[in-house]
Amino acid sequence: MNKKVVVRKCAEYDPDMLSTTISEIYEAAGGPDPSGKKVLVKPNILNDALPERAICTHHSVVEAMVRYLQSRGADVIVGDSPSIHFRNFRPLKNGIEEVCSRTGAQWIDFRQDPDEIKTNSGKIKIASVIKKCDLVISIPKFKNHELVYMTGAVKNTLGIVPGFIKAKQHALYQDRYKFAEFLVDLNEAVMPDFFLLDGIVAMEGPGPANGRPRNIGIVAGSANPLALDIIQATIANYDPMDIPTNRIGLARGKWLASTDEIQYDGPGFDSLIVKDFLKIPVVQGGNISFQFIIRRIKPLRKLEKRPVFIHENCTGCLKCVQICPVNAISPHPGKKNHIVLTDSKCIRCFCCSEVCTDNAVEIRRKFFGV
Numbered sequence: 001m002n003k004k005v006v007v008r009k010c011a012e013y014d015p016d017m018l019s020t021t022i023s024e025i026y027e028a029a030g031g032p033d034p035s036g037k038k039v040l041v042k043p044n045i046l047n048d049a050l051p052e053r054a055i056c057t058h059h060s061v062v063e064a065m066v067r068y069l070q071s072r073g074a075d076v077i078v079g080d081s082p083s084i085h086f087r088n089f090r091p092l093k094n095g096i097e098e099v100c101s102r103t104g105a106q107w108i109d110f111r112q113d114p115d116e117i118k119t120n121s122g123k124i125k126i127a128s129v130i131k132k133c134d135l136v137i138s139i140p141k142f143k144n145h146e147l148v149y150m151t152g153a154v155k156n157t158l159g160i161v162p163g164f165i166k167a168k169q170h171a172l173y174q175d176r177y178k179f180a181e182f183l184v185d186l187n188e189a190v191m192p193d194f195f196l197l198d199g200i201v202a203m204e205g206p207g208p209a210n211g212r213p214r215n216i217g218i219v220a221g222s223a224n225p226l227a228l229d230i231i232q233a234t235i236a237n238y239d240p241m242d243i244p245t246n247r248i249g250l251a252r253g254k255w256l257a258s259t260d261e262i263q264y265d266g267p268g269f270d271s272l273i274v275k276d277f278l279k280i281p282v283v284q285g286g287n288i289s290f291q292f293i294i295r296r297i298k299p300l301r302k303l304e305k306r307p308v309f310i311h312e313n314c315t316g317c318l319k320c321v322q323i324c325p326v327n328a329i330s331p332h333p334g335k336k337n338h339i340v341l342t343d344s345k346c347i348r349c350f351c352c353s354e355v356c357t358d359n360a361v362e363i364r365r366k367f368f369g370v
Contacts, residue, residue: 007266059095180244
C-alpha cells in the first residue's frame with residue numbers, strides 16, 4: 001500500500017495558492033487518476049457552521065479540489081452527512097453550497113436510500129452513492145476530538161454513515177477504544193481512495209465543535225489514512241500512539257507495520273510541530289476496566305469528564321436531545337432553554353457537544369449539582 005505523505009505549507013485560503021498546492025500534493029502523493037471517472041469529494045461537515053469557526057473543511061479547499069479533479073476530466077459530486085442530518089440538508093453557511101453552484105458539482109444527500117455493508121464490527125448502513133462512484137476523495141479538517149483526541153482521515157470516513165445512525169454507534173461501542181476499533185473496521189471495509197487534510201486553520205482545545213481556531217498553515221495528502229493521521233498527530237504535538245485509531249491501525253498492520261515505513265515529503269518536520277497546541281488531555285492506559293468501575297460507582301463517576309450544560313447560552317434548539325443515543329438528555333419541564341442530563345444514563349460519547357452551535361455544552365468534570 002502507498003505509504004507516502006506529502007505536506008506543503010499554505011498560510012491562507014487563497015484560491016491560486018490552493019490550486020497550485022493541491023495539484024502538487026495530489027500528484028506527488030500518488031493520487032489515483034480521476035480522468036473519465038465519477039468522483040465523490042467528501043469534506044468534514046459536522047454542522048452548517050461559518051468558515052471562521054474552523055468546524056468544517058473550508059469551502060476554498062473543497063473548491064480547489066473539485067476544480068482540480070474537473071481539470072483532470074472527472075465528473076465530480078460533493079456530499080457528507082452531518083451529525084444532525086435532516087433530509088435535503090444543504091451546507092449553506094459554510095460556503096460549500098456556493099462551491100457546488102459555482103463549479104457545477106452536484107450536492108448529494110447521503111440519507112437517500114442508504115446501502116448496508118458488512119464490517120468486522122457488524123453490519124452498518126452507508127450512503128448508497130459510495131458504491132456508485134469510481135473514486136472517493138476525503139477532505140478531513142485538522143481538529144481535536146473530545147472522544148478520540150484527534151479527528152482526521154480515519155475519523156472523517158464516519159461521515160458516509162447517514163445522520164442519526166452515526167450516533168447509534170456510540171451506544172453500541174461505549175468505550176473510546178471500542179469506538180476507535182469500529183472506525184478502523186469501517187475504513188477497512190470501505191476506505192476512500194485519497195485523503196487531503198485541511199490544516200491551514202485547525203481547531204485546538206475542546207473539538208470537534210467548541211474549540212478555537214489555530215493557524216497551522218499546512219495542507220497534507222496521502223492515500224494512506226493511518227500514515228496521514230500519524231503525521232497530523234505529531235504536528236499537533238501528540239504522541240501519535242495516544243490516538244486510539246492510530247494505535248489500533250498500526251497494531252493490525254494492514255496500512256503500516258511501523259511508523260518508520262511512512263515516506264514523508266515536505267518541509268523540515270521539526271519546523272511544523274506546534275509545541276503549544278492546546279490538546280485534549282489523554283487518559284493513559286487501556287481504560288476499559290477503569291471506565292467499567294467508575295461508571296458503576298456513583299461517587300467515582302464525578303472523576304470523569306461529562307457534558308455540562310450552560311443554560312444562559314442555550315437557545316432551546318434541542319439538537320442535544322435529538323442526537324443523544326441513549327436518551328440521557330431532556331428539556332426541563334418547567335424552565336425554558338434549560339437542559340437536564342440523567343447522569344446515570346450518560347455514556348460520555350459527547351455527541352451533544354458536537355452538535356451544539358451555541359457554546360451551551362462544555363466537557364469537563366463537575367463535582368456539584370446534577
